[in-house]
Amino acid sequence: MLNETNFQLIFDLLTKILIFFERPTVQLQLALIILTFFLAWLLSNTIIIGKSKIKLPLKLRRLNKNNVIVINYLLFPVSALILLILLNNFMNSQGFINGLVVRITTLTLIFTLYRLFLSLTYIIFHEKTVKHYHQHFFIPLVFFFIIFQLLNELTDIQQLANVVLAKIFDGVITIGGLLQATIGLYLWIYALSGIQDITYRILKNKTTIPPGILEGSLSLIRYFLIGLGILVALTNLGLNPTTIAAITGGLSIGIGFGSKEILSNFISGILLLFEGALKPGDVIRLDDEIATVKKLSIRATTVLTPNNVEKFVPNQTFLTSSVITYTGSNSVIRLLIPIGVSYNSNPEQIIDLLIQAGQAHPHVLSDPPPSVYFIAFGESSLDFELAVWLDNPIIYKRVISELNLAIWKIFNEHNVEIPFPQRVVHLRN
Structure with missing residues (x-):
């Protein structure tokens, strides 16, 4: 249960936020900021290269694909940044209070640098891979960063983080600990996945290690680091080692009975990766159908049929049943x-x-x-x-x-x- 002190802290925070937004100067700045972003959106969608309805200069129409990606990704944030700077200068010249505009301008500059970084990743790496991490890692990271900065301007973030939500055994769960354990663990898992992909792409052509062993080693390291991340997350929740041992001990029994298939696929995946019995690009016959191995992972193997249909095959299938491969020693x-x-x-x-x-x-x-x-x-x-x-x-x-x-x-x-x-x-x- 939350005690009265915790209720009072949260109530004071909400009251402070409401009072802040009730100020006429703040409301005026918010209205101007919203109008600025709307104008930037209209401007960027009007001149976006490749979809513009207006006739662009010949030099812009002859830009290569990479330059178009960078320009299109920067049109909106750069437009918003320029308009915010002009708005800031205008308010200074008129003697208006513009503290909120200054802070939003700083965040827009950071967002512009983020979009520049993102456009470069689309140029360097495969579009599908970048889009995956863009949606599941970069967008949440930028969103949480902006929320943190805004809360930091409105209240004492450290005091808010220390608000106690619940007590478990001898430990307490605070707002800060809960956010670190959930959001932090989520971002940690996706960051490790991205680092594994980049490391594999760099090393696979620069080392003599077989691709299966390399991918298996990187996967094991990633799972080990995820395990460490889970322990850190539980510690951030305020749980002591005795409590963590009790919780993990009980979970291990349940996982042992309920996740036998998952564990079997996990071990089978490790064996397949290290043995090199299958590797990406191999042609196999599975369920009376020809398929090409696209990706091997710890849980399942992704294969692509001639009909361009992807199938996810549990790893234990390759160890418990007969599978014909046409590219074992050679492809003839x-x-x-x-x-x-x-x-x-x-x-x-x-x-x-x-x-x-x-x-x-x-x-x-x-x-x-x-x-x-x-x-x-x-x-x-x-x-x-x-x-x-x-x-x-x-x-x-x-x-x-x-x-x-x-x-x-x-x-x-x-x-x-x-x-x-x-x-x-x-x-x-």
Whole structure:
């Protein structure tokens, strides 16, 4: 329960904020600031490159993509910053109080530098990756920073942080401790994920360590640091070591019974990463479907099918069931194409024609060369198999289709008959 002192501190803070916003000078500054940001928004959306309805100078229209990204990201904050500076100078010249405008101008300058940094990351790194961290890390970070700065102007932030929310055993939970444990841990987890991605991109081409082992090592380090972050978060909540041990001990029992599958996938992921049995780019057959391994992580493996569908496969699947890989030691595979011809055909001629069809295809390897096997005397046909080699397993269906079409054409050119099953029925009286 909150005591009377805590209630009084929060009540005093709210009263102070209300009194602050009731001042005419503050209301005037707020109105001018809102108007300034609205004008900056209109201006930036009017001249934004690539979407502008007005005719821009020829030099602006010929800018490359990277320059366009930087300019478009800076149009709004720079416009707002310039207008705020002009507003600040005007209010100084007229003798108006402009303390709030000055503080908002400083925050807008920081926001402009943030947008510049963000535009550079879009240029350097992959757009999808940057967008992910932009939405889940940078936006919350900037939002919390701005809120902290505004509260710091309105009240004693340290006094507010020490307000007690609850008591657990011998420890107390304060507002500051709760915010550090939640917001801090959230940002810590995403920061570690970003650092892991950047480190992997830098090291994978500059070291002889296999990619699987490198990614596995970085993942283990990240999870270890996340564990340390959780302990720090619990400490910031005001919990002593005895309380933390009691809570984690109880949770470990529940996790042991309820998260057996998660633990199994976690261990399987570590084994896959360190063994290097699978790596990004490998072509595998999973559930009677060809797929390309896109990403290996601790919990699941992401694969991409030829239909451009992503699947998340639990890691234990690769250790508890049979999985065919076409790129284990190398990416060369052999295709066997069965074909039957009439008993009136010359087998030696058929072998020559099939080899010609295989050699003519651009994706069929010349070493090993195509070969033909006379495998059986069928019920209504002489059965052959054309064996060809490919170095790209993902296109095997297209190659089979094109080879079948080529065989059909070359057989028609040489009057080779492809029979179909026939039955002779004798009727008895």
